[in-house]
Amino acid sequence: MELRVRDGRAVLAGEDETGEREVDPHSLPLGADLAEALHEWAKVADAVVRTETPADGVASALVRRRGKQLAGRLAAVMNAPVRYTDPVSGELVSVDAPEEVERAAVQTVVGEEQEVEPTPWGTGLTVSFITAAIVTVTVVSLSLGLGETSRWLALIANVLVVGGLAPSVWLGRKVPVWRWVSYGVVTGVLVAWVVLILTLL
Template identity: 70%
Template sequence: MELRVQGGRAVLAGDDDAGVREVDPHTLPLGAGLAEALHEWAKVAEAVLRTDPPPDGAAGALVTRRGRQLAGRVAADMGAPVAYTDPVTGEQYVVEAPVNGAAAPEPAPDAAPAESSEPAEPTPWGTGLTVSVFCAAVVAVMVVTLSLGLGETGWWLALLANVLVVGGISPSVWLARTVPVWRWVAYGVVAGVLLAWFALLLTLL
């Protein structure tokens, strides 16, 4: 069985008597929410590929990591190995099915698990919120400045620029929202865009 991305949708391909057949994850007995998670990941992967990022970029790395995690969950639910074709790099990995109910390992060669009895580190609210506030201020100023500058030519041009900017950064922000460090930047970017739009709305009143 192989996990692929085609046309912004996740498909699972396998061999049968008729040859290679691709099926929608919704038609398989997968765990709750897994099929939706697969399609959500595929949509983000397709959006990242359309922006033509470098293969080693942050967004591409997040797509790769998430895909491996989902392939492990599929292997656990199906009880069979799952091949995972990375939509960013084109490389293929094989995730073995777990043994005796154990969690499926993530096939990352450079991510050896480290056993530790130390408690999890507390959330760095002070530092994290500081980063978020700084990012929000920078993004808000940039969006407002760009919009007002283009607005002198035409408000439709400013609106188009906002749509393009937000559409371009959305995949990276969506993926970064669960990464321990980058999530603070993602929060700041979202807050900055919303603040900028609120400020621009006030200028129209």
């Protein structure tokens, strides 16, 4: 079985008596969470590929890592190796089904019960605050500097900055460590825009 991205949707390709077929993950008994996670990953991967993010960029790396992680979960549920086609580089990787203990843990994630680690609010919010401060200062400085030349140029720069950050922020919002950075980036951009609006009044 092979995990692919096709027009912003995740598909699973396999051989049968009629030849190769591609099926929607929702049509297989994978669990709604895993099928939804596959489609969400595919949607973000498609957006990253369309914006031609460099292969060594943060968004591309997150897409690649998340794809391998989902292929591993898929292999555990299917109890069979899964080939994974990286949508950014086109590289084909084979992911083996995990050992019995790991498989039980993955199946617990697919099912209802999952033991959740405590959320590190103190450290996480500190990271978010620092990230928000850096992003706020950067966006305000860039906008004010360009605004002296042309307000339209400053507006276009803001749109490009936010558009460039969006795929990384979208991917990182559910990753345990990176979600705090994502929260900081979103907060920083919003605070910067409020500051810029106030400077125009």
